[in-house]
Amino acid sequence: MTKDKQLTHSFTYQIIIGLVVLSLSFAVAMLLGAAETTARDVWLALTSNVKSESVNIIRELRLPREIAAILVGAGLSVAGAIMQGMTRNPLADPGLLGLTAGANAALAVTLAIFPTTNYLGMTIACFIGAGVGAGLVFGIGSMKRGGFSPFRIVLAGAAVSAFLFAVAEGISLTFKVSKDVSMWTAGGLVGVSWTQIQVILPFILIGLVIAFLLARQLTILSLNEEVAVGLGQKTTQIKAILFILIILLTGAAVAVVGNIAFLGLMIPHIVRPIVGKDYRSILPMSAVFGASFMLLADTVSRTINAPYETPVVAIISLMGLPFFLFIVQKGGRSFS
Amino acid sequence: MRRLSTERLHIGYGEKTIVSDLTLEIPDQKITTIIGSNGCGKSTLLKAMTRIIPYQSGSVILDGASISREDTKSLAKKMAILPQNPESAAGLTVGELVSYGRFPYQKGFGRLNKKDIEVIDWALEETGILPFKYQPVDALSGGQRQRVWIAMSLAQETEMIFLDEPTTYLDMAHQLEVLELLQKLNREQGRTIVMVLHDLNQAARFADHIIALKDGKVVKAGSSEAVIQREVLQEVFKIDAEIGKDPRTNKPMCITYNLLKGEDDNEKDTYANPALIRAYS
Numbered sequence: 302m303t304k305d306k307q308l309t310h311s312f313t314y315q316i317i318i319g320l321v322v323l324s325l326s327f328a329v330a331m332l333l334g335a336a337e338t339t340a341r342d343v344w345l346a347l348t349s350n351v352k353s354e355s356v357n358i359i360r361e362l363r364l365p366r367e368i369a370a371i372l373v374g375a376g377l378s379v380a381g382a383i384m385q386g387m388t389r390n391p392l393a394d395p396g397l398l399g400l401t402a403g404a405n406a407a408l409a410v411t412l413a414i415f416p417t418t419n420y421l422g423m424t425i426a427c428f429i430g431a432g433v434g435a436g437l438v439f440g441i442g443s444m445k446r447g448g449f450s451p452f453r454i455v456l457a458g459a460a461v462s463a464f465l466f467a468v469a470e471g472i473s474l475t476f477k478v479s480k481d482v483s484m485w486t487a488g489g490l491v492g493v494s495w496t497q498i499q500v501i502l503p504f505i506l507i508g509l510v511i512a513f514l515l516a517r518q519l520t521i522l523s524l525n526e527e528v529a530v531g532l533g534q535k536t537t538q539i540k541a542i543l544f545i546l547i548i549l550l551t552g553a554a555v556a557v558v559g560n561i562a563f564l565g566l567m568i569p570h571i572v573r574p575i576v577g578k579d580y581r582s583i584l585p586m587s588a589v590f591g592a593s594f595m596l597l598a599d600t601v602s603r604t605i606n607a608p609y610e611t612p613v614v615a616i617i618s619l620m621g622l623p624f625f626l627f628i629v630q631k632g633g634r635s636f637s
Numbered sequence: 638m639r640r641l642s643t644e645r646l647h648i649g650y651g652e653k654t655i656v657s658d659l660t661l662e663i664p665d666q667k668i669t670t671i672i673g674s675n676g677c678g679k680s681t682l683l684k685a686m687t688r689i690i691p692y693q694s695g696s697v698i699l700d701g702a703s704i705s706r707e708d709t710k711s712l713a714k715k716m717a718i719l720p721q722n723p724e725s726a727a728g729l730t731v732g733e734l735v736s737y738g739r740f741p742y743q744k745g746f747g748r749l750n751k752k753d754i755e756v757i758d759w760a761l762e763e764t765g766i767l768p769f770k771y772q773p774v775d776a777l778s779g780g781q782r783q784r785v786w787i788a789m790s791l792a793q794e795t796e797m798i799f800l801d802e803p804t805t806y807l808d809m810a811h812q813l814e815v816l817e818l819l820q821k822l823n824r825e826q827g828r829t830i831v832m833v834l835h836d837l838n839q840a841a842r843f844a845d846h847i848i849a850l851k852d853g854k855v856v857k858a859g860s861s862e863a864v865i866q867r868e869v870l871q872e873v874f875k876i877d878a879e880i881g882k883d884p885r886t887n888k889p890m891c892i893t894y895n896l897l898k899g900e901d902d903n904e905k906d907t908y909a910n911p912a913l914i915r916a917y918s
Contacts, residue, residue: 531713
């Protein structure tokens with residue numbers, strides 16, 4: 302069984318390399334920025350209580366922001382991978398299937414009606430919105446018998462998203478909360494605070510851990526539902542739990558960065574050729590790569606036109622759209 | 638007492654009844670094939686017996702207890718099911734896919750223990766696909782792919798294996814290869830095999846027990862000789878068949894056939910001769 306050993310070893314090496322890449326991305330993100338900072342400042346900010354201007358910038362602005370990038374990147378990528386496995390649809394992505402738009406609309410409603418809601422309340426609103434958005438898309442997508450074809454779901458996602466964005470827009474205009482809403486939804490990672498991190502951290506961490514524990518279940522579900530039942534899976538229960546995980550991960554991410562599409566689509570597709578097709582490898586690797594990707598994208602957004610911010614959403618979409626077209630061109634079926 | 642039987646089983650989707658009042662027994666350690674025309678409920682019956690789909694009333698009884706009450710994981714240690722053309726293996730390698738046959742025995746992250754690895758290699762060996770262990774399933778030929786799925790059910794170590802049209806889309810040689818593999822598993826290891834087949838002659842050649850279904854009812858059940866008969870085929874498929882003997886296996890075979898004259902698909906009822914149903918059930 303030497304080759305089996307080699308295979309598990311090779312995944313261990315891959316994940317180690319992934320973690321090294323993540324650490325490097327984190328270092329780069331911490332070092333580069335509009336404000337002049339040195340490696341020594343970063344070191345002091347992380348390990349001591351020294352207070353100076355540049356150390357404070359790192360500790361209070363850059364560090365929470367980059368931790369948020371890691372959480373959001375990992376959360377959205379894993380949510381995307383789960384959706385792709387569960388729906389057997391290579392085009393699945395939280396941003397494309399109505400979850401982000403739903404959370405967005407929920408934010409607008411909450412800001413309009415309960416403007417004083419705290420951050421936890423906003424995050425919960427995002428969960429509910431993401432759930433409603435996904436529910437609508439899957440409801441419409443499965444209305445016709447034999448539903449759930451990759452393209453039909455994406456179409457339903459586009460329609461529902463357009464509708465929900467319009468709802469959000471309408472509410473924002475009527476209640477004159479457009480500025481607040483767009484601060485949330487288009488703000489990217491600008492001004493992420495430690496408080497925000499404290500709220501979303503448990504949701505994303507718990508979501509990721511449960512996702513990793515269910516990876517085996519996800520793989521057999523991704524084969525064929527009948528196969529999954531035949532192997533002894535309680536399919537309905539597992540699907541319900543996975544659905545909740547997607548909502549937790551996406552809702553928490555949207556509560557921080559607002560609308561981001563394509564990240565959850567791209568990362569699992571980048572990861573598959575490296576680690577293979579088993580979700581036990583895909584999920585952890587997607588988390589690591591998604592986090593690194595988000596760190597680098599945010600660094601680009603902070604530095605490309607410093608001292609002004611270029612929205613990270615725009616950067617990711619610019620990279621994601623060609624990717625989406627590439628997958629569609631490959632037939633939307635192929636997972637390789 | 639047989640291990641697996643159904644009692645007054647009723648299966649339907651919404652308003653539509655697919656199988657009604659069906660009582661039958663599956664002989665232990667034998668090969669049973671279910672035959673019948675398209676839409677007669679063969680696949681539905683197979684799926685209900687393996688709890689892939691629920692049934693409305695009656696019961697499927699395994700070892701004296703209804704399967705609807707049994708834990709799905711413990712059921713997965715007793716019966717394995719191969720769905721009709723499981724389209725893709727989502728890019729898994731042969732070894733990975735077969736290793737998922739161990740699913741019902743695993744917990745948590747599902748690390749394979751020594752026994753699991755032994756069983757997987759044995760399943761690969763038995764089905765002759767050990768050389769392809771590290772290749773992606775989707776890169777294999779249709780016949781090889783089918784053997785991979787069979788290997789997965791073998792790794793499940795169940796005494797009963799259910800297959801829904803395991804030979805569809807395979808060429809003649811590969812069809813025979815799959816059926817001979819199943820026969821070997823039955824003869825050498827005493828596994829109960831239940832499968833839906835379209836080809837009557839294959840059913841006659843490989844089955845110890847044939848169940849002929851029409852409109853969700855058993856028209857005739859028994860040995861090949863008892864079921865592959867002119868009258869039964871008239872009733873089940875609405876064909877006029879010439880039955881002979883396979884010179885090599887001595888099993889009955891349909892040599893040639895015509896559609897029954899004056900029959901129209903839209904007039905099903907005109908042919909549901911109650912006397913025949915009584916005579917053959």
